[in-house]
Amino acid sequence: MTETGQFLFFTSCLYIIIYSLIICTVVVALPTKPEGYDLRPGAADAPFKIALFADLHFGEAESTEWGPLQDVNSTRVMSSVLDHETPEFVIYLGDVITANNILIRNASLYWDQAISPTRARGIPWASVFGNHDDAAFEWPIEWFSAPGIPKIHCPVANSSCSGKEDCSFQGTQRLELMKNEIELNTLSHSRYGPKGLWPSVSNYVLQVLSSEDPKSAVAFLYFLDSGGGSYPEVISGAQAEWFRQKALEINPDSSVPEIIFWHIPSRVYEKVAPKFGIHKPCVGSLNEEQVAPQEAEMGMMKLLVERKSAKAIFVGHNHGLDWCCPHKELWLCFARHTGYGGYGNWDRGARIVEITQKPFSVKSWIRMEDGNVHSEVVLSP
Ligand SMILES: *[C@@H]1O[C@H](CO)[C@@H](O)[C@H](O)[C@H]1NC(C)=O
Ligand SMILES: *[C@@H]1O[C@H](CO)[C@@H](O)[C@H](O)[C@H]1NC(C)=O
Numbered sequence: 001m002t003e004t005g006q007f008l009f010f011t012s013c014l015y016i017i018i019y020s021l022i023i024c025t026v027v028v029a030l031p032t033k034p035e036g037y038d039l040r041p042g043a044a045d046a047p048f049k050i051a052l053f054a055d056l057h058f059g060e061a062e063s064t065e066w067g068p069l070q071d072v073n074s075t076r077v078m079s080s081v082l083d084h085e086t087p088e089f090v091i092y093l094g095d096v097i098t099a100n101n102i103l104i105r106n107a108s109l110y111w112d113q114a115i116s117p118t119r120a121r122g123i124p125w126a127s128v129f130g131n132h133d134d135a136a137f138e139w140p141i142e143w144f145s146a147p148g149i150p151k152i153h154c155p156v157a158n159s160s161c162s163g164k165e166d167c168s169f170q171g172t173q174r175l176e177l178m179k180n181e182i183e184l185n186t187l188s189h190s191r192y193g194p195k196g197l198w199p200s201v202s203n204y205v206l207q208v209l210s211s212e213d214p215k216s217a218v219a220f221l222y223f224l225d226s227g228g229g230s231y232p233e234v235i236s237g238a239q240a241e242w243f244r245q246k247a248l249e250i251n252p253d254s255s256v257p258e259i260i261f262w263h264i265p266s267r268v269y270e271k272v273a274p275k276f277g278i279h280k281p282c283v284g285s286l287n288e289e290q291v292a293p294q295e296a297e298m299g300m301m302k303l304l305v306e307r308k309s310a311k312a313i314f315v316g317h318n319h320g321l322d323w324c325c326p327h328k329e330l331w332l333c334f335a336r337h338t339g340y341g342g343y344g345n346w347d348r349g350a351r352i353v354e355i356t357q358k359p360f361s362v363k364s365w366i367r368m369e370d371g372n373v374h375s376e377v378v379l380s381p
């Protein structure tokens with residue numbers, strides 16, 4: 001063994017020891033992605049079509065017989081939507097997995113299943129976190145035996161960190177989930193977001209470029225982490241400030257339209273929600289439950305409402321809502337429950353967002369698993 005070899009051996013042992021000590025929850029070194037954050041429409045003047053996959057909940061009830069069948073079904077929904085729509089881009093809008101039900105250490109294995117229909121078709125994507133993606137494991141009550149001592153269930157292949165921690169269900173944290181997605185997938189456009197905002201991770205911006213002038217942006221797509229799981233369900237003042245500064249830097253005169261994506265609806269969604277059914281100016285087909293909003297509003301909405309370039313916000317979280325309603329100059333939209341995982345039996349589908357370059361427009365509709373299309377709405381101009 002060479003000296004370097006010995007050193008590497010020593011450091012990797014040390015690494016493994018430290019790693020095991022911290023119970024495999026700390027991400028040690030994060031890979032960097034090239035700065036390019038560009039998305040290019042295919043042909044000149046072709047619209048840029050995005051499919052939103054919301055609330056897939058992979059890994060839910062993985063220890064039951066029906067749990068894994070839900071994931072097979074969710075894969076079928078995504079495949080159907082992708083084949084009907086052939087979008088240029090996919091956004092995973094949070095609750096990709098149900099971490100609180102996942103008893104294997106490495107939840108990325110489920111995350112990876114969720115992104116595979118998109119990857120298999122060569123379509124690039126980006127993701128944001130929801131409240132279930134790194135939620136702490138919840139012991140199923142039926143695991144508690146009569147004397148109150150839980151049986152140990154460790155049925156799935158051991159992870160690379162062997163030892164008794166394999167049964168401790170520490171979960172996979174946001175940074176680790178993101179690391180695995182980004183490192184393994186050249187098609188992923190997801191980012192860790194600025195370190196100063198961690199543990200809120202998926203805060204970043206991508207630009208859709210003009211196909212005629214590759215230097216000019218047609219739209220900015222903003223992604224924010226609305227929390228839940230390992231930290232409160234909010235978009236913090238620090239995240240709002242990051243958005244304010246970023247927008248000032250890359251779009252100082254608000255000349256380029258902005259479209260915003262996060263998981264948990266802001267509190268103002270409650271205000272615009274239709275009372276009974278869905279009536280104009282709202283457009284949609286499902287209004288079956290109350291908005292379950294973020295815990296607090298810390299400035300993000302004020303910034304967005306004041307920006308004439310901010311056109312629409314898209315969220316998931318509420319499986320029984322799929323409407324878009326206007327709020328001042330902004331549209332507030334729900335996606336459509338895509339996964340068979342998660343509560344509710346409403347038919348599954350995906351919200352589609354289509355950006356046209358010239359003249360600029362944003363249109364949206366819902367594509368159902370069975371191929372039907374409904375709830376088309378023009379969100380801009
Ligand atoms: C899977 O989808 C089929 C068809 O929609 C449905 O009948 C079945 O109940 C689903 N299974 C699960 C476990 O969700
Ligand atoms: C977790 O799974 C991913 C594959 O999805 C793999 O790349 C990664 O190395 C795994 N991490 C650990 C700690 O085993």
Ligand SMILES: *[C@@H]1O[C@H](CO)[C@@H](O)[C@H](O)[C@H]1NC(C)=O
Nearest residue numbers: 156157158159162163164166
């Ligand atoms: C998991 O670990 C146990 C002992 O720790 C070993 O007997 C078993 O073969 C391992 N399983 C896999 C799939 O690696």
